[in-house]
Amino acid sequence: MITQIRATSPRPFLKWVGGKNQLIQQYLPHFPESYRRYYEPFVGGGAIFFRLQPQQSFLADINIELVNVYRCVREQVEELITLLENHQALHGQEHFYAVRSQPTTSDDWFLEGNNLERAARLIYLNKTCFNGLYRENSKGQFNVPIGSYQKPTICDSDLLRVASSALQSAQIERSSFDAVLDHAKGSEDFVYFDPPYYPISSTSKFTNYSRYSFSEADQIRLKEVFVELSDRGVKVMLSNSDCPFIRELFNGFNIHTINANRNINCNTEKRGKITEVLVTSY
The missing domain is CATH 1.10.1020.10 (Adenine-specific Methyltransferase, Domain 2)
Incomplete structure (x- = not known):
């Protein structure tokens, strides 16, 4: 039987730039109604994973630590x-x-x-x-x-301890985001991408959270992976900056506007409300 999304979950045990804890309520209407296997190739703080508590999951990140x-x-x-x-x-x-x-x-x-x-x-x-x-x-x-x-x-x-319990059935690997193509094959798979966001200003260029940078070419490659998964019938969801580049890149898919807060700018006057996008293939 296909796993239904659960309503409750543990919380992330790490602070993480771009973490989705505060946005989950806005995301809820956009999750697929059902799926069997869950994949998160940029796991970060894992807020979505902990909220959904999938019975079968593949979590990955390029960050070895x-x-x-x-x-x-x-x-x-x-x-x-x-x-x-x-x-x-x-x-x-x-x-x-x-x-x-x-x-x-x-x-x-x-x-x-x-x-x-x-x-x-x-x-x-x-x-x-x-x-x-x-x-x-x-x-x-x-x-x-x-x-x-x-x-x-x-x-x-x-x-x-709660996080440990939730992670017991998860496969956890170090890999690039495109390795998901080796695993997600069809309509019972759900992939959520939360990559380093495309910078929308000179002060938001936070794409090097590790020694591995995430360039514009990587954003384009990510879109290609998104398309390939979608063509297989995989349910795909992606978060990113609300900017012309990302909206044009994912033109043809469903693009939803999400309200968020910017909290990491060293200038407190430049923190505040912004919008992001949530792209879905379904």
Whole structure:
């Protein structure tokens, strides 16, 4: 039997730029009524996954640190909680910068399995850095400064356990977004794309959240993947900036306008209401 969308879900355990928690109510009318398998190739904070709680899911991201976190939460949540409790006890400016400076340039460890210390490091930095940003330089080094939180919640053990339970049936892989073409084949598949948004101004060019940039050519390739999936009968949904480039790129599909808030501009006067688009193939 095809899985019906559930009404309740756990919450994301990470802060993530562009996270969809605040937009889900606007998204609800646009989800497909039914599907069997769910795919999210830019998992980020996972707000949509946690809301839908699909019984069969494929979660992916190009960010090796993020994929490792999801695997550790799924498979070793109690050990991860212990490490985070230690970070909670030690937290301060000196500890933050000592943790941030730990070398992360080699990806060889990922081939050997999960890395709990690196997962705890990412969650700790995510909960204590400025605005919860995830940003790497070209060498893969995390470079966001410490935030001004007085008592950040670094270890929310209950939330992590609920997330772990939700992730038990999920396949979690490190891959590029176009790898979804190897998996999603037909009408019982639902793919949600939440890529780095196309920049609409010189101050919104936040496409390099990791060492892997996301260019205009990548946006065009993403559209090609969207079209190919749609031609197979796959139900496809995509979020992106509300701008002429994206609207023209997806001309011919259903384009819905979503009201959102811009909260990451360093100039507080430039934060506020904006619109985004939600594109659907169905």
